[in-house]
Amino acid sequence: MSSEERRAAIYLRISQDRENTRLGVDRHREDAEALIAARRWISAGIYEDNDLSGKGHKKRPAFERLLEDIGAGLIDVVVAQEWPRLERNRIDGVRIIEAAQRGHVLLTFAKGSDIDCTTAAGRLSADMFSAIARNEIEVKAERQSRAQRQRAEQGRPPKGVRPLGYASNGDVIKDEAEAVERIYIAFSSGASLRAIAAALSGGEGKDLPKMPNLPRHNRTLMIERNARRSEEDLEPRLVPTDSPWVSSTVLGILRNPRYAGYSTYTPKEVLTNGDRRRSWRAQILRDEHGEPVLGRWDRIVSLDVWEAVQDRLDDPARITNRAGTDRKHLGSGLYRCGVCDKPVKAQGLRYRCEGHVLRSRAQIDDFVVETVRRRLQLPDLYDLLPSADEPRMREIKGEIDDRRARLHRAQRDYDDELIEGLDLKRIRDRENAAIDTLEVDRLRLSLGMAHNSVLEARDPLTAFDGGDLAIRRQTIEILCEVHLLPHPRGIKVFNPDSLTVTWRQPTT
Template identity: 55%
Template sequence: MEARRRLRGQRHHGKGNKVRPDFERLLADVERGLIDVVVAQEWPRLERNRTDGVRVIETAQRCEILLTFAKGPDIDCTNAMGRLAADLYSAIARNEIEVKGERQSRAQLQRARQGRPPKGQRPVGYATNGDVVEHEAAAIREVFRLFAVADGTTIAGLAAALSGKEGPQVPKSVPRLPRHTRTVMIERNARRVAEGLPPKPVPDDGKWSTSTIVSILRNPRYAGYSVYTNRLDRTKNKRQTWYAQIVKDDDGEPVRGQWEPIVDELTWWRVQERLNEPSRVTNRTGSTTRKHLGSGLYRCGHCEQRVRTNGERYRCEDCGINRTRRHVDDWVLRLIRERLSRPDLADTIPTGDEPRLKAIAADIATRQAKIKRATADYDNEIIEGYDLKRVRERENTAIASLETERRALTATTDLGGVLDAEDPVTAFDDADLMIKRRVIDFFVTVKIHPHPRGSKTFNPATVEVVPKQLG
């Protein structure tokens, strides 16, 4: 039997539940009767949380071993006074850890309120000082862009693209990147070598996981928001804590970080909206691909909310309007084909003024992001319903005016070549679902009204197809 063993406590990284293999091996050896004295520098090196302290004391009592410390007295847990002393040292150690944690949290919150980059491992696309790592940022921009606007983009497809895979669901425009854990460790080893320290093992360059892609898409830092995470507050659902991370100033406005955003605000909020879709939350495939022509595109004729698919029907969750998908889609497609067959099609879609289009897009994005922020604040019970209504009315009025101007200047680059085709109707019929949805949204707003009770014949008047002003 060993006369004694020195416990060399692992460095603490701020997580009280961190697995400590040496600590577990020590307790196992004590239970097996291999140790009669445990030596540590001081009590805080022995325990990291309340559970560790209780286990040490109970094991020392049960196995009749002595606890001795380089900076403290010996403790014999086989008697009541020894166990009392151990409890006191344990409580003091935990208090020191908690006070240190609170002090660090206050410092991190202060950094966030100043808009300074948080400390810790750098996210993909940013250096530790907040500068943009351009080749990584290019991949992040494309990941956000595709997930925000492309109905056929899946999280699994994005993960495969970053991993360098190919396939029908893998977007080719996303550049391959090494796994971030590997990149970060290589960078750390370079610093260790410069400091005269030996390098640590570098993880293999495996595939990107879907959970990592979700973490990237959820991170408010990419939109330029300053963030702070209170790790002690677990009262909110995890899907909402991403919003709660955004630091607000005294006026309730998000604090902007002192770094360059990789994506614009609207793109980030559109991604959050898509990630929060009930169909994605409840399915087990992780797919957010649109599978139906009007889901999330058509609107309820009563409340203006976008309808969802429910089996073979379109349904407004708020008003209960429930319509057969096939009937509505057939009528909308018929009207779009008629619009595309007009000889004056090309004349109604002038070439745009690119600088002005960019300015309009930026203004619309900022205003739509304000609406989405207000909606998230309302969901989290930060603002009242009348505040949300006021923001929506103000910003939607401005957006409607800007969109009218944009349609008068718009080009046709995002419509899959349908409008420029020799036969636009045929090009539309041959296009994929995503392009068809864009063409419909370009020309009209579709509003679904209730079908008359008792009528078994489709009534076109119940599907309001409102042309948008193009020029």
């Protein structure tokens, strides 16, 4: 085949073209077509992956078709703007080199030279181009990472997609911020992630106190982007449908340290202990003394509320509950067996502790609810409520901060070669063990600090009657302990003496 008869395919890729202007791919296409015309090759089509990053192992549809057509013998030359447009990870680099070698395909570049992968020298050149391209990517990533960290150290809002409640410059968006506050209050009151998501969607769970009905945040963001596109005389992009909120989105809001005013920076490396729960707090940037860096924006929730929410989310009982955190019955896992003191489980229409008790759910629930309702009507209700040991909470937080500061100092000493690796490991093991113990203590105390929309209401009884299952369960848990005793079989009449309701005493 003469050089004039070679079939030349054009591969185009621009990593980012959010506005779909196509300026980059059109410019590269013109350069490639000019090169093909100068070489007198035959056009074999255009393979385009516009606005598609090649990072990681993300599939590029046009690139995959290009490899298939090379394998089918339909292409003699591949023309690209430069090597990084063709390869963005080592795996795809090897694939295109091997495909070109097997298919006797020439790789050529508008801003570069020809590479003949059928020769050892050509494959060496391709490997060198590949190594140079990856090095440029890594250097750029390091530079961007350092800039992000510097921005966080200065307490400036991070770049990127704005979170619910904040503008891109860090200003508070009032109506969205109020929604964030209600999400935190509802969760602190005992509502589940699923119930909050349903309430935000205006569906089941809408009876959560003052929970607004909001469109999904990704829909709001796209509407805002289209408004900016309209100002620039650009075509609008597709707006996502207003689908219901999902639990994972609510979780992301509850986990975000920015709402408590913390400046955040997330390093790319995975924590050495692999503990996902710690990684949430590990996003909080700390100074050389181990103190959290505060952002230059107004916090939406208080530090105590945010920390208490993290403690509840970190509760091992939630983490190990693979069936979900939503309870379907009032007393399941809440009431306890009067014989062995273990939580009872719901089984059909009954509560059960195997070998000890088997009781009617409806009878027990009706009695407990009515007993709690009477309690909520007492004029001295608030004098009877248990209270958290707030001084001890502050003391625990101070101890945790001190130990985290020691970890930072130890890491700094190791980096400065003042201590050995074994010393660093010993300090890490000791301090992390102490922090874990303190976190457990804080979790136990934080249960008494949780917001409760019933007990905080002007009319607790009305709030209890109108609350969802999660709020009712939390109210009962704060006020009392319920123990179920064995009941003679065959007797259907409910005996109030067959269970005990023990009111929790206020702490002094």
